[in-house]
């Protein structure tokens with residue numbers, strides 16, 4: 289089902305009340321250079337993966353001495369976790385996968401206990417029953433939900449006895465639990481390991497601003513407006529200093545053909561020497577807007593090796609799309625924007641009229657829209673903003689007055705084109721989408 293635009297539209301804004309206007313902070317772009325900040329003076333963070341069984345003591349986290357706040361938090365003096373039921377080959381796969389999850393960052397992942405110094409320890413083993421957790425618990429980690437400080441010398445738990453014999457769930461659970469100690473919250477982005485949403489595929493940390501929550505949206509911890517797990521981990525860990533690190537992004541291309549039910553089939557091909565983790569399609573036409581990573585269930589998609597085929601039923605009119613791929617060590621590549629005309633038929637008439645104007649001044653672009661409907665009232669409008677990196681961010685517009693809605697964007701300093709569209713919904717369930725707006729930013 290492609291008509292996801294409508295529910296996406298009203299999430300986070302709903303019917304905007306006048307008193308909310310003052311809270312409409314500008315969307316802030318991330319400068320490109322922050323992707324590779326200068327290396328910090330501190331040593332690399334050590335992530336020690338422990339498979340061999342252990343008895344932990346309750347107390348303030350101290351991985352080198354086997355002291356865990358999780359044990360203390362369960363009211364226990366000690367807890368003994370049996371070794372993970374993973375043979376050497378599977379264990380090597382788990383270690384390699386965790387290395388890939390954190391390859392972008394300044395960490396060293398080891399599975400032999402460091403003889404000295406500080407480190408984080410991820411203990412693989414047990415079912416959680418050893419600490420009295422419910423039987424559906426896959427892991428646990430200490431997290432500073434009040435101040436979002438990093439938990440030093442943290443001990444995190446991966447309940448390998450619950451996770452079967454494939455390496456992937458052990459790796460993805462470890463990635464989430466390790467990230468929690470750096471204040472990474474659960475987010476509503478299925479392809480990211482910090483998410484609980486079901487995902488058919490390999491998860492990897494995604495450089496995308498996402499809402500927080502488990503099954504539905506809630507406020508992010510510490511007053512954050514949204515979460516980008518990759519930016520947060522760069523901030524806490526710094527960029528990788530490994531000279532032998534894989535820096536080659538995947539190749540990615542797309543092709544289209546007619547799909548079933550009058551629809552469009554878009555095949556995305558991505559290739560990478562170390563393997564492709566995720567493939568994402570961002571699509572817009574006269575009636576649908578979505579961004580879906582194959583496996584998240586937002587769009588109909590099947591994956592066959594290095595090809596992901598997305599089906600867009602009822603695709604119609606002028607369509608624009610772009611595909612993005614992330615490899616197993618976090619390198620990202622995107623296609624250019626593809627534009628095509630799907631057929632000659634007029635889209636379903638909508639009673640919504642949507643006029644868009646762009647205002648720019650130093651460091652700031654304002655998207656202004658005049659929106660009216662003849663069927664009820666306008667209940668929400670959403671800005672889909674695409675930065676220079678090709679990442680699309682979604683934010684509600686705020687009602688300025690009467691029919692006027694707007695959203696300011698604080699633009700990163702790099703010159704170049706910014707693209708956006710505005711979508712609006714009315715109380716009768718109609719949806720309208722603006723033409724693609726392009727603004728050439730020159731600081």
Ligand SMILES: [Zn+2]
Nearest residue numbers: 464465468474
């Ligand atoms: Zn968690």
